[in-house]
Amino acid sequence: MSESENRNEEDRPQPQPTTGLNVLTAHIGRNKIDFALWCTRFATIIFTFNYLIPIFGSGYNMYYKALLANSATSALRLHQRLPQVQLSREFLGKVFIEDSAHYLLYSMIFFYSPPVTWVLLPVFLFALLHISSYSLGLIELLGSNALGLVRMAIGIVEVQSVNLLRTIAFSEIFLFPMLLLSFFSGRSTLMTLFVYYRFLTLRYSSRRNPYTRNTFGELRFLVESYAQNPSCPSVIRNLVSKLVAFISRLAPPVITAEQQ
Incomplete structure (x- = not known):
């Protein structure tokens, strides 16, 4: 091989590793x-495990760290979806359409309340998914x-993704009667119930995640x-009919993407 050919070979771009x-x-x-x-x-998952099985630090603190990690996730995701912040009513309406805003509100609801293990189930499963x-x-x-x-474990999670989303929806719904019982026992406040009801209406109206709405229909x-x-x-029978009618009246209207 001549000297010029050697130089051309050296100047040729080398394939980059993929x-x-x-x-x-x-x-x-x-x-x-x-x-x-x-x-x-990942922090949400680790803190939830440490709350259930305290290995590093206090389980009480791990509960609030899991909610804090979920708040950070929700805030980052909301920033991705709506990077340009505007001080307007229209922008605020866009914020509360986003699922990430719903779970930012969710974390705020329970951050100043006594620990309830059930509260961590939706945030843990969402983080895992x-x-x-x-x-x-x-x-x-x-x-x-x-x-x-790790690939095998991820494969199992992805295969069960629909069941996990349905479990999240059930946990969101059944948390409300648990909070109602906690209110009568003095462990939660009327404000917590009111704001959580607002959270449930947002989840019911979600355009990207219909599982909460579908689960209400199944129930x-x-x-x-x-x-x-x-x-x-x-x-x-009469009690059930009245209760179903009452809950149905509380359901918010659902606006689909085609209607906008």
Whole structure:
């Protein structure tokens, strides 16, 4: 090979690696907010585990740290969705359409209340769901065969994603009667009930996540099916009918994307 051919070979761009630690580091550098979201969601998971099984620090403190991590996740996600802040009624309306704003409100509701383990279930499951898909992308950057056990765990989460979303919706709904009982026992306030009811109406109206609305429909169908059973006492049947009618009147109108 001549000297000129050698020079041409050296000047030719070398193929860049598509996987490896350097590629992962470069990806994180280009997607700082996405990686920050991964970190806050991972923190939510760790703090929830530490609340249930106190290994590092006080379980009481871990409860509020999990809510704080969820607040950070919600705030970052809201910033991604609405980067330009405006002081207007229209912008405020856009904020409360976003699911991330709903869960920012959720964290604020319970941050100054006594710990209720059930409260952490939705934020934990949401963190688990959202961290899984992004984690798989990060692992792919390390290599196609990297972290096989973690890949299997992520696969299980993704297969069960619909069931996990339905579980989140059930936990959101059943938390309200739990708060009602807590109010009568002196563990929650009327303000907590009022703001949480507002949170539920926002979740019911969500355009991106219909699971809470669908779950309300499933529960109504189950309750009405039981009430219509001939073996159901008439007193209970009438009570169920009035209760369903009352709850249905409280349901907010749902505005779909086609209607806007």
